Amino acid sequence: MAAALSGTASYFGPWTHNRVWAQGAKPIKLGLTCDASGQYGNSGQDDLLGMRMAIDEFNARGGVLGRKIEWITADTETNPATATRVAERFIAQEQCAFLLGAVHSGVANAITQVAAKTGTIYMNTNSSAPSEAGENCSRVKFVWDGNGTNFSKAAVKNAVERIGKKWLLLTNDYVWGHTTSASTKALVEAAGGQIVDNLLVPQNTRDFTSYLLKVQQIRPDVVATAIGGDDIKALRQQITDLRLEERTAWINNQQDWPDIWGAPDSLFGVFGTTWYHKLALPGVEDFVRRWKAAFPRSPIPVPGNVSYNGYMATRELLRAVERAGSTNNAKVIRALEGHKMSAADRMQHFDAYIDPVTHQVQQTIYLAKRNTKPSDPTDLYEILSQTQPQNALDDAAPGKCKLMPFEQLPSYEM
Numbered sequence: 001m002a003a004a005l006s007g008t009a010s011y012f013g014p015w016t017h018n019r020v021w022a023q024g025a026k027p028i029k030l031g032l033t034c035d036a037s038g039q040y041g042n043s044g045q046d047d048l049l050g051m052r053m054a055i056d057e058f059n060a061r062g063g064v065l066g067r068k069i070e071w072i073t074a075d076t077e078t079n080p081a082t083a084t085r086v087a088e089r090f091i092a093q094e095q096c097a098f099l100l101g102a103v104h105s106g107v108a109n110a111i112t113q114v115a116a117k118t119g120t121i122y123m124n125t126n127s128s129a130p131s132e133a134g135e136n137c138s139r140v141k142f143v144w145d146g147n148g149t150n151f152s153k154a155a156v157k158n159a160v161e162r163i164g165k166k167w168l169l170l171t172n173d174y175v176w177g178h179t180t181s182a183s184t185k186a187l188v189e190a191a192g193g194q195i196v197d198n199l200l201v202p203q204n205t206r207d208f209t210s211y212l213l214k215v216q217q218i219r220p221d222v223v224a225t226a227i228g229g230d231d232i233k234a235l236r237q238q239i240t241d242l243r244l245e246e247r248t249a250w251i252n253n254q255q256d257w258p259d260i261w262g263a264p265d266s267l268f269g270v271f272g273t274t275w276y277h278k279l280a281l282p283g284v285e286d287f288v289r290r291w292k293a294a295f296p297r298s299p300i301p302v303p304g305n306v307s308y309n310g311y312m313a314t315r316e317l318l319r320a321v322e323r324a325g326s327t328n329n330a331k332v333i334r335a336l337e338g339h340k341m342s343a344a345d346r347m348q349h350f351d352a353y354i355d356p357v358t359h360q361v362q363q364t365i366y367l368a369k370r371n372t373k374p375s376d377p378t379d380l381y382e383i384l385s386q387t388q389p390q391n392a393l394d395d396a397a398p399g400k401c402k403l404m405p406f407e408q409l410p411s412y413e414m
Contacts, residue, residue: 027068028327028414030055030314031090033101033111038078039203039229040103042258043306047126048073050303050310051100053294054318064318065325072096078103078229080110087114097327097414098123100313103229103256103306105129105176112141119329119410123313126306128254129176130183130394133360136175137401139409140329142336143360144313145305148180148226149394151253151272152187154365154387156224159270160191163249164221169198170211170235172227177201180226180253183394188224196220201227206234212242222249233259236266245269255368257304264380267370274363275308275348276381283347302378312346328413330406349386358401362389 032051035044055069063069072094076083083102090096091114099115100123102108108127115122116138124132128145137143160167167188171181177200185195196218199211215223227235232252239245250269260267277288291303291311303311317332320339324331337356343364346352352363368381 025067026414027070028064028098028321029094029096030069030071031087031094031096031099032071032073033076033083033086033090033099033107034073035078035103035107036075038104039231040078041075041230043103043126043229043256044076044078044101046258046300046304046306047101047103047310049291049295049298050307050312051125051314053291053307054311054314056294057290057315058318064321065327069318073101076102076107076111078107080104080106083107083110084114087111091115091118091120095414096120097412098317100310100317101125102127104174105132105179106174108132108141109136109175112136112138115140116404117410119412121317121329121332123317125310125313126256127176128180130179130397131175131400133355133358133394134179134397134400137358137360137397137403139333139359139404139406141359142313142317142354143358144309145361146254146272146274146363146365146392147360147394148176148253149183149187149396150365150392152180152184152224153392153394154272154367154385155251155270156184156187156193157191159222159249159251160188160193165193166221167193167195168215168218168220168223169195170215170223170225170227171198171200172231173200173202176228177226181224183396184224184226184253201231203231205231208235208238212238212244215244215248220248222251224251224253226253228254228256229259233263233266236268237263240266240268256306258300258306260380261300261304264370267380270367270369270384273305273366273368273381275305276366276368276383277302277304278375278379278381279347279349279383281347281349282344287347308347316341326413328411330409330411333406333409350388352389355398357403358394358397359403360394360397362393364389365392 255271320335348364
C-alpha cells in the first residue's frame with residue numbers, strides 16, 4: 001500500500017547543508033518503512049496503524065509548527081535490500097523529513113545506513129536486536145522497542161533459580177536471533193546455568209520437526225527461543241501438537257501481538273512484551289477506544305505492543321519537532337536525547353527515558369503467559385511481572401555504541 005500524499009519538491013543534492021526550504025505552510029512529510037509481506041508482514045502493517053493514528057491526531061490539532069503532517073509508505077518486504085531502496089527513494093525522491101518503521105533488525109540496520117548518509121532522523125519502531133542500540137547504533141536512529149537483553153534480564157535469573165540450570169536455545173539465524181541468544185546465554189551462565197545446545201533456525205522455516213526431535217532427546221529444563229514473526233507462529237503450533245509445552249519450560253524472548261492474534265490456542269510458556277491493551281493503568285482504556293474508532297475494519301480488533309510502539313515513536317518525534325521549534329535534524333535529535341516520559345503518558349508502570357548514549361528507549365518490561373480466565377476474546381495475556389527500566393538495562397550497549405559527533409552530522413531542515 002502506498003499513500004497518495006507525496007511531496008512535489010525537487011531533489012537538490014548533495015545533501016549536506018542544502019536540504020533547506022523556507023519555513024511556512026509546507027507540509028512535513030514522513031516516510032513509513034513498513035513491511036507488508038514476508039516474515040513480519042502482519043507486524044509491519046500493525047506498526048503502520050499506530051503511526052497513522054498519531055499523525056491523524058496531530059493533524060486534527062493543527063499539525064506541527066502550523067504545518068500539516070503527510071506520510072508515504074511502501075512495502076519493505078522483510079528484506080534489507082528492499083528496505084535500502086525504499087529508504088533511498090523516500091529521502092532522495094519523496095523528500096521525507098523523517099523515516100519511521102521496521103520490525104526485522106536487518107531491515108532496520110539497512111535503513112539506518114541510508115539515513116546516516118544524509119543525517120535523516122530514523123525512528124526504529126519495533127526492531128529489537130541488542131545490536132540496534134549497540135554496535136549498529138547511530139546518531140540519527142532512535143530505538144523504541146525493548147531489546148533481547150532487556151527481556152532476558154527480566155526472565156532468565158529467576159527461571160534458572162526456580163526451574164532449572166539445563167537450557168537449550170532455539171535461534172532465528174539472523175542478527176536479532178544471534179544477538180538475543182548471545183545475551184540469554186551470558187545471563188544463564190552468570191546465574192549458574194548451562195547452555196547445552198544452540199539450534200540455529202533459518203528464516204522462513206515452517207517444519208520444525210528436526211529441531212523438536214532434538215529437544216525431546218536432550219530434555220532440557222528450559223528452552224529459550226529467539227524466533228520471530230511467521231516462524232514463531234509455526235513453531236508454537238507444532239510444539240502444541242506434540243504437547244511439548246507440557247514436558248519442559250519455554251521462554252519466548254518477546255511475543256509480538258500480531259503473532260498471537262488468530263492462534264491463541266498455541267500460546268504457551270512465558271514471554272516478554274512492552275505493552276498490553278488491558279493493563280489497568282490510566283489512559284489505556286481511552287487509547288484502545290481511540291484506536292478502535294480509527295481502524296474499525298482492522299483484522300486485529302485491538303492494539304498490541306507493535307502498534308503501540310509505532311504510535312509512541314511517531315508521537316514523540318512530532319513532539320520533539322515542536323520542542324525544537326524546527327525540523328532541523330540536529331535540533332530535533334537534541335530534543336530527543338535524554339527526553340523523559342512519564343509512566344502515565346506512556347501507559348506503562350514506570351517512567352521511561354531516551355538514553356542519550358545509545359538512543360534506546362529505556363522502559364518497563366513485562367513478562368506474561370496465556371490467560372486461562374479471559375474476560376473477552378481479546379484478553380489473551382496474564383501479566384506476571386513488570387520490571388523497572390534500570391533493572392532491565394542492556395549494560396553492554398553503551399560500550400558498543402559510538403555515536404557520530406554532531407559536528408560530523410549532515411545537516412538539513414525541511
